[in-house]
Amino acid sequence: MQEPDTGGERKRIPSTHISKLQLTDFRNYTSLSLDLRPGAVVFTGENGAGKTNLLEAISFLTPGRGLRRAPYPDVAREGSADGFAVHTTIEGPFGDAEIGTGTAPETANEAGRRIRINGANAKADDMLEWLRVVWLTPSMDALFTGPAGDRRRFLDRLVLAIDAAHGQRALDYEKAMRGRNRLLAEDRRDRAWFDAIEMQMAETGAAIAAARVEMVRLLTAMIGRMPETGPFPQAELSLAGTLEQSIGDMPAVELEERFRQALADGRDRDRAAGRTLEGPHRSDLLVRHKPKSMPAELCSTGEQKALLIGIVISHARLTGEMAGSAPILLLDEIAAHLDAGRRAALFSILEELNCQAFMTGTEASLFSSLAGRAQFLTVDHGSVSATVLPDGMDP
Numbered sequence: 001m002q003e004p005d006t007g008g009e010r011k012r013i014p015s016t017h018i019s020k021l022q023l024t025d026f027r028n029y030t031s032l033s034l035d036l037r038p039g040a041v042v043f044t045g046e047n048g049a050g051k052t053n054l055l056e057a058i059s060f061l062t063p064g065r066g067l068r069r070a071p072y073p074d075v076a077r078e079g080s081a082d083g084f085a086v087h088t089t090i091e092g093p094f095g096d097a098e099i100g101t102g103t104a105p106e107t108a109n110e111a112g113r114r115i116r117i118n119g120a121n122a123k124a125d126d127m128l129e130w131l132r133v134v135w136l137t138p139s140m141d142a143l144f145t146g147p148a149g150d151r152r153r154f155l156d157r158l159v160l161a162i163d164a165a166h167g168q169r170a171l172d173y174e175k176a177m178r179g180r181n182r183l184l185a186e187d188r189r190d191r192a193w194f195d196a197i198e199m200q201m202a203e204t205g206a207a208i209a210a211a212r213v214e215m216v217r218l219l220t221a222m223i224g225r226m227p228e229t230g231p232f233p234q235a236e237l238s239l240a241g242t243l244e245q246s247i248g249d250m251p252a253v254e255l256e257e258r259f260r261q262a263l264a265d266g267r268d269r270d271r272a273a274g275r276t277l278e279g280p281h282r283s284d285l286l287v288r289h290k291p292k293s294m295p296a297e298l299c300s301t302g303e304q305k306a307l308l309i310g311i312v313i314s315h316a317r318l319t320g321e322m323a324g325s326a327p328i329l330l331l332d333e334i335a336a337h338l339d340a341g342r343r344a345a346l347f348s349i350l351e352e353l354n355c356q357a358f359m360t361g362t363e364a365s366l367f368s369s370l371a372g373r374a375q376f377l378t379v380d381h382g383s384v385s386a387t388v389l390p391d392g393m394d395p
């Protein structure tokens with residue numbers, strides 16, 4: 001990874017794209033095989049046709065539970081005897097890869113899905129060597145007004161796209177914290193046990209906070225490259241969290257030690273609360289609309305959407321420059337809150353970023369300015385075919 005060039009001339013970032021997507025017993029798809037092209041891919045179809053399901057399938061090409069965070073048994077097609085399978089061919093600057101993921105019936109539980117890359121078993125993080133996937137979904141429309149946990153998860157996904165170790169860090173922290181919470185709940189007073197767990201939480205917690213702070217620094221620089229009064233307003237980002245706020249004020253080892261001490265001092269308080277009350281699992285990402293100098297949560301629905309899109313495209317640019325390949329974007333119902341001018345602006349930014357961008361909508365007409373520049377596909381309850389564009393939209 002290299003430090004992005006936030007000032008000088010913009011070079012074209014190589015694109016990574018999914019050229020083939022095959023689904024078996026995935027949600028409402030019994031069996032599907034789709035050839036896909038780089039650039040914009042537009043899925044249209046009526047409500048319930050299976051558009052978001054396609055994006056969800058692609059979101060499984062990155063670590064985690066996908067864009068719906070659904071339990072895996074829900075993902076397998078209802079009535080199917082086996083688990084689900086997603087198989088893809090990826091083409092990009094690092095070569096071609098076959099990436100497959102899915103669950104077998106006996107493992108179709110929360111615990112995990114299997115991943116195979118080029119025929120060999122692989123870890124979830126290994127997929128990040130081939131592609132990075134970032135999404136925006138309608139449920140994120142409430143990101144700025146909703147609970148801090150959603151913003152934290154959003155931020156951690158952004159970090160993961162440029163720092164592959166972040167996922168493991170978060171898992172290790174969560175695991176240690178669950179261990180501590182169990183000791184608290186069971187009213188165990190084993191000091192050595194607490195010490196060991198809190199040491200682990202301090203190490204991983206400080207690393208998580210440092211990675212988030214670095215992300216906000218890099219992203220802020222990238223957002224600064226957008227025109228101040230363009231279609232997607234500049235966002236001002238900051239972090240609220242004891243660890244995040246102290247980064248830069250002291251060496252990392254001291255921060256770690258202070259957090260360890262704070263955890264040790266807070267055992268009685270946390271025992272009363274039944275859980276750990278302090279740490280990066282409580283942090284928040286604060287966003288302001290810079291041109292209006294207003295907290296994002298007070299902006300209009302459309303303004304919030306535009307802010308969020310500005311963050312995501314800046315992040316895509318950052319990821320492209322740092323990873324050496326443009327990320328794949330999943331933009332579910334992206335056109336919904338955008339006026340025609342902003343839609344057109346978004347489409348040309350996506351082209352400039354060289355991203356394969358999957359977009360969904362109920363009407364192809366929302367994407368009319370992309371006619372001739374995108375792959376249009378119609379989704380119809382378990383099958384997908386090339387869209388017959390209406391008169392006037394034919395390229």
Ligand SMILES: Nc1ncnc2c1ncn2[C@@H]1O[C@H](COP(=O)(O)OP(=O)(O)OP(=O)(O)O)[C@@H](O)[C@H]1O
Binds near residue numbers: 049379
């Ligand atoms: N495990 C499953 N097995 C079979 N069908 C499922 C499963 N999970 C979800 N579905 C169905 O998949 C259908 C399509 O869902 P999807 O969210 O992809 O639709 P959509 O095209 O995005 O619709 P909208 O425009 O309303 O967002 C729904 O009708 C849902 O009932």
Ligand SMILES: [Mg+2]
Binds near residue numbers: 051052053332
């Ligand atoms: Mg949908």
